[in-house]
Amino acid sequence: MNIFLIAGEPSGDALGAALMAGFAELVPGCRFAGVGGEGMAEAGLTSLFPMSDLSVMGLAEVLPRISLLRRRITQTAQAIAEQRPDLVVTIDSPDFCLRVLKRARAARPDLPVVHYVAPSVWAWRPKRAARMAPLVDHVLALLPFEPPYMQAAGMSCDFVGHPVVAAPRATQAEAQAIRQAQTVVLALPGSRGGEIARLAPRFGQALGQALPPGAQVLVPTVAAQAEHMRAQVARWPVPAQVLTESAQKRAAFRAADVALAASGTVSLELAANDTPMVIGYDMAWLTQRIAERLIKLDTVTLVNLVSETRAVPEYLGRACTADNLAQGLRNLLADPARQADQRAAMRLTMDRLGQGGDAPGYRAAASCLAFMSRKAGGGPSPVP
Known part of the structure; x- marks a missing residue:
């Protein structure tokens, strides 16, 4: 054949x-x-x-x-x-x-x-x-x-x-090895240069407002954007570690308590690792105005769509502000019931994707x- x-x-x-x-x-x-x-x-x-x-x-x-x-x-x-x-x-x-x-x-x-x-x-x-x-x-x-x-x-x-169900995941030992604080947060402001330039400053401000003292911030990224991401992270009000090595990134996804992430398939990677999340996304002004006219859904987060819930909070377009993202993170970190609702939706998502x-x-x-x-x-x- x-x-x-x-x-x-x-x-x-x-x-x-x-x-x-x-x-x-x-x-x-x-x-x-x-x-x-x-x-x-x-x-x-x-x-x-x-x-x-x-x-x-x-x-x-x-x-x-x-x-x-x-x-x-x-x-x-x-x-x-x-x-x-x-x-x-x-x-x-x-x-x-x-x-x-x-x-x-x-x-x-x-x-x-x-x-x-x-x-x-x-x-x-x-x-x-x-x-x-x-x-x-x-x-x-x-x-x-x-x-x-x-x-x-x-x-x-x-x-x-979906290929996410077959992707390799870190062991519990690998996840523990990367944890260095009581609270570990993933920051994922996109994988393309434009996304990072738009979202990273807002994500950094939100983390500065929302995180408890001493929280550990991990920023997995693709190798091609590593220097750009490091330059952005250097301006954040909280210290953060940029990760590019595959094993470290897998460990970070499993180790994190919560994540602040750009919209996209990364929400499924977080679901596969049982990591609750807040989603934020914005586009260039003209692209966002066009998208608002064309997109008819009340959510774009794949976990919400596949699970048929609205468990994952998202802040899109004009709602994607540092203040809103920070409030979403504070709500999630402080409320075990919100985390439990997300984990139930994530488990349902993975089941429906073929896990x-x-x-x-x-x-x-x-x-x-x-x-x-x-x-x-x-x-x-x-x-x-």
């Missing part, structure tokens, strides 16, 4: 590597081609070109690389046409992947296509699913409430579990095979 995969971001590379492992377990001897990063290379993929060519976001970053991106689209579509794989799996990165699929489908209309990571049509831009449907047959969803949205647009879809079942990569591979069986006329074949 020949499978062509395309990933354009580190998160997609991690999903792709786990998916490849699932295929290798279910279909020994299958062959892989396409585009990926280090994780997919370790799983047996020789990438057509460096995945970093695609890892850009934002108009200012994309514009200088338009010519390169166009060449990579053409190169990838040609490789699909020449190799005639049994299956194409595109992983997130819809701007690139859908352009490739448009060309590949024009040359081979019957090409079986699976897309991994459903677009967030439940939050905003609902027409994205309809635009994707002519190019994609089947979708692998990370969140349990996403399949009906994809099915309504004309694609089959399986919830296959305790088959690994998401295995489920994703099984879903792909079930889709191919249906397409070949073999009838329905549910995900294990």
Whole structure:
């Protein structure tokens, strides 16, 4: 069996590597081609070109690389046409992947296509699913409430579990080793430069107002943003330690009593480690005004959405002030009942995301095979 995969971001590379492992377990001897990063290379993929060519976001970053991106689209579509794989799996990165699929489908209309990571049509831009449907047959969803949205647009879809349920976690001994105070707080003001610049000053002020004397503040971050984060943290009114080493970051997530975090998938990482949180987020002025018009939800925190509760307090846009964040932290630190409510919601979230079942990569591979069986006329074949 020949499978062509395309990933354009580190998160997609991690999903792709786990998916490849699932295929290798279910279909020994299958062959892989396409585009990926280090994780997919370790799983047996020789990438057509460096995945970093695609890892850009934002108009200012994309514009200088338009010519390169166009060449990579053409190169990838040609490789699909020449190799005639049994299956194409595109992983997130819809701007690139859908352009490739448009060309590949024009040359081979019957090409079986699976897309991994459903677009967030439940939050905003609902027409994205309809635009994707002519190019994609089947979708692998990370969140349990996403399949009906994809099915309504004309694609089959399986919830296959979120990768957070299979991520490694620190032991209790490792967590204890990093604790140096009675109160340990995680500060997570984002992983991109713009997020850090906007949120870190407010997070620092909030921590200064809310924390008891002697509290330990840990700031896990990605290596690429370490110097930027250190420069921000140096201006905080409380001492804080920036962490970039993977084992230390895992230990910090498990060791913390509470966290102050930017909105995003980090809320699921905190849930996996049973760490109560306060969420804050803000965007550039124009982006925030547009988002307020487009987003129809009363919460954007994934723990709240998956658990169908509103246990995690969030302060978004104009509400994301140091005073509000500080009050949220004080409330959480002082009230064991609030912490207990969050922990119940986090446990429910992890259960609903597939914790305790088959690994998401295995489920994703099984879903792909079930889709191919249906397409070949073999009838329905549910995900294990």
